[in-house]
Amino acid sequence: MSKNYSGYMGPQIGKLGPAVGFKWKNKNVFRAYNPWPKNPNTQKQQDARQIFGAMASLSRLMSTAINFGFKFQADAEGTTTRGLFMKKNKGVITLTGGTKTIDYSSLKVAEGSLTSPLFGTADFDTPEQIKVSFESMVVGPATKDDEVLILVVNPDFDQAIVAKGTRGNGSSNVTVNVPAPWGGTTVHIYGFARATVEEPTFIENYNGNIYPGQPSNSVYIGSGNVA
Numbered sequence: 001m002s003k004n005y006s007g008y009m010g011p012q013i014g015k016l017g018p019a020v021g022f023k024w025k026n027k028n029v030f031r032a033y034n035p036w037p038k039n040p041n042t043q044k045q046q047d048a049r050q051i052f053g054a055m056a057s058l059s060r061l062m063s064t065a066i067n068f069g070f071k072f073q074a075d076a077e078g079t080t081t082r083g084l085f086m087k088k089n090k091g092v093i094t095l096t097g098g099t100k101t102i103d104y105s106s107l108k109v110a111e112g113s114l115t116s117p118l119f120g121t122a123d124f125d126t127p128e129q130i131k132v133s134f135e136s137m138v139v140g141p142a143t144k145d146d147e148v149l150i151l152v153v154n155p156d157f158d159q160a161i162v163a164k165g166t167r168g169n170g171s172s173n174v175t176v177n178v179p180a181p182w183g184g185t186t187v188h189i190y191g192f193a194r195a196t197v198e199e200p201t202f203i204e205n206y207n208g209n210i211y212p213g214q215p216s217n218s219v220y221i222g223s224g225n226v227a
Contacts, residue, residue, distance in 0.1 A: 019032060020032075051095055058107075059085045061158060063081075064162045065160070065190065066084075066109050069110025069215050071213055072211070072214050073112065085108075085109070089106075089108055092106050104188040107188075110190075110192035112214050112215035114210060114215055115137050115138075116192060116216035117193055117216075119219050121222065122221055124227050128178055129178065129227075130152060130178060132173060132175075134173065134174075140205065145167070147194045148174060148191065148193050149162055149163070149164055149193070150174045151190040152178060152189050153189075154187045155186070155188070161176055161178060163175065182226045183226050185225065185226055186224070189220075189221040191219050192218040194214070194215045195214040
């Protein structure tokens with residue numbers, strides 16, 4: 001039974017005839033009610049569910065980074081950061097003969113038109129630290145005050161760490177401190193930039209505005225073993 005608020009055309013929660021009303025992202029929406037759901041549970045469906053579950057777990061693992069990397073686009077489209085992450089990374093997880101494979105090098109954790117820094121190779125020489133160098137690239141839609149975010153993902157421990165720096169005007173780096181138990185395990189590293197302006201800001205050499213929270217595309221910096 002639907003719970004009615006402010007008349008028939010007002011907010012609905014629950015079933016109303018052939019429709020089910022509910023709240024989603026503070027919107028009153030409806031979806032069709034299916035009285036005869038089918039669940040043949042074919043192998044193809046089982047595989048799809050496993051891949052969907054693995055992608056949902058990956059979005060949880062990377063949630064801190066994707067909340068920065070996809071928030072600007074999610075707000076503009078009225079959707080969720082995790083939903084966008086799963087949509088943009090469709091096909092990254094495959095299942096063959098029951099074995100799951102994740103193509104970490106193809107994963108996107110941010111998407112936007114801000115200029116990305118030019119990331120160098122990660123340095124693993126110091127125990128419990130990973131240092132990522134970059135060139136600022138203050139060209140087009142970018143400022144020296146942009147945040148530079150580095151995401152380090154450890155599949156063995158099912159953990160991820162985000163560290164931040166500032167774009168600046170030249171060569172710089174971000175140091176990520178990692179837990180001691182990570183020593184000897186393989187991690188994957190991503191980087192992107194994010195605008196820190198508090199209002200739309202005109203960039204002369206871009207001849208356009210950048211906006212609060214606007215990100216660059218993420219870059220897969222590489223993988224390596226923690227010292």
